[in-house]
Amino acid sequence: MAESSAKRLKTNPISIGTHNGHFHADEALAVYMLRMLPAYESSQLIRTRDPARLETCHTVVDVGGEYNPATNRYDHHQRTFNTTFPNRPTKLSSAGLVYMHFGKAIIAQRLGVSEDAEEVNIIFEKVYENFIEPVDANDNGISVYDPQGIANAGLEKRFRDGAFSLGAMVSRLNPNWNDPAPSDPEEAQQVEDEKFLVASARMGEEFTRDLDYYTKAWLPARDIVNKAYALRLEHDPKGRVMVFDGLSVPWKDHLYTLEEKSKGGEGVLYVLYPEKPDPGAKWRIQAVPVSKDSFESRKPLPEAWRGIRDDKLDELTGISGCVFVHAAGFIGGNKTFEGAKAMALKALEL
Template sequence: MLLAATHSGSFHADDVFAFAILKAATDGAVSLTRSREAAVWDAAQVVFDVGGIFNPAAGRYDHHMRDKPLRDSGEPFSSAGLIWRDYGRAAIVHVQPQATPGQIDTVWAKLDQGLLRDIDLMDNGVMDRHPGHFSALLETWNPSFVETDSDENAAYYQAVTVAEAVLARSIAHAFAAAVAQDGVAEAAAQADDPRIIVLESRLPWEEAVFDLNLTQALYVIRPAGKDWTVSAVPPERGSFAQKKPLPDAWGGLREQELASVCGVADATFCHSARFVCGAKTREGALAMAVLAAGVA
């Protein structure tokens, strides 16, 4: 059983989430004491968000000092980010035991640069605070001044339960992204033409193309039910544009009309915005992608 300690009193998202991470990392084999007593902290194996010391070797994870711990980017850690740094991978192993070492690293990085970084920045006042942010919502579990009969510790553990659920779902989605990334990487390695990536299942590819820095990729082919689609890769993450739109002559055409124009007998459609087209077979979709890539 891991003995942990943090401060009593009102809580923030970082000390709530730090304990949720420790629970996941130890598969629940952790006991927490919330106290302002130094003797309690000294008796614990892990102390977070309190104590004025950052020393991972000694199990101390505070971040409120003048010389506070910083990320490589220069952005400040909170206790959540610090605990995630050292215990996050163990948490992932327990939540997604089927993850490979490489996938664990990918999941860890996605959460570190997303959810955990936002919690860190919000706690340190570096990010603008707004009511809809996860950190602000989690902190509404603190009893309000009119709730005079509320149990502060009970409220803290209720917030931890919410944080545990968010952590588990965040890991699950990041794991799915890591699996998709592995699939895209394998397909890219096997591609005859680096401009055209062919996926044999309907993997989500958008993030993976940029995470893997597949700068030459123009089109991604994958199945869609019984048919196949060709999607144009955007020039940057999150963009609605395309590096190379599908041919202008194809835009908005369907079935026989499209087949007559592009020369692919089983072509089924091309969106008027020219970011996706389709064919009934893998071979037809590949032929359309090859034609599109070769259009000047």
């Protein structure tokens, strides 16, 4: 890792260079992330492919054919470039490069702590894996699944998902081929630059929202999940039911991490939590997914309960206070904690 950003930024005023023409999600995000730091906050943006102009820039991203953090050059298009984020397989884009070198400073600034703080490193890795890495993969043409493996399995997409990504969103912000453009080159470049700034702000908004989620919601939930996991044997001898006494928190990542560390037992199958932090709130029973992003549950609620509500569900389960069970079996509800727990324990038997 390069030295801290504060030690490298001594040129004033700061200018950031990137390429003009069709813009992409990675450099739009790279520019935004740099501008989150005080040293770059008032930086000038220069979009050009002219080597002479790029040479005048303090920092250059996604153009220039050079990766050298000592001189603030962050391009990834070189034939020999194969840099990845620590312990991750995906080749970096300009977004990944900027994040790898400046991400900890951005996170530390957000948390109001030093870059060496434990929580900074935890969020640094989490935000990369969940937000930055998909941007890197998209820009470098790397598929989520091995294309040859997909072909060998004979799998076909059920629908087109090409528009459902941040990369596609940024692509749509580029000028269309037949949009009217000023005849003056400088005016035309200004129009294009304004569209780029819209794209950069949109990518930055999503990045900031993701960062705030991990710093303000996900990380504070860790201790709560740890406590609930430690008490799970109080609700089921095999530890298959986990209960949150207060309002539900983001628990999936933390649960999988705890289970991986413990490496034993059947694993948690159902999570119980109140809908609201009120004394009389209804309770939910949620089946644990097989993985964080999966729609498949480890043990869905019984098929016979699915799509049934209220009194009919009471009669079917033999448990009073039932509210519903979703048709897909991944979640249900009861008017009380005792009722939700009874549903979980009975579901374990079926």
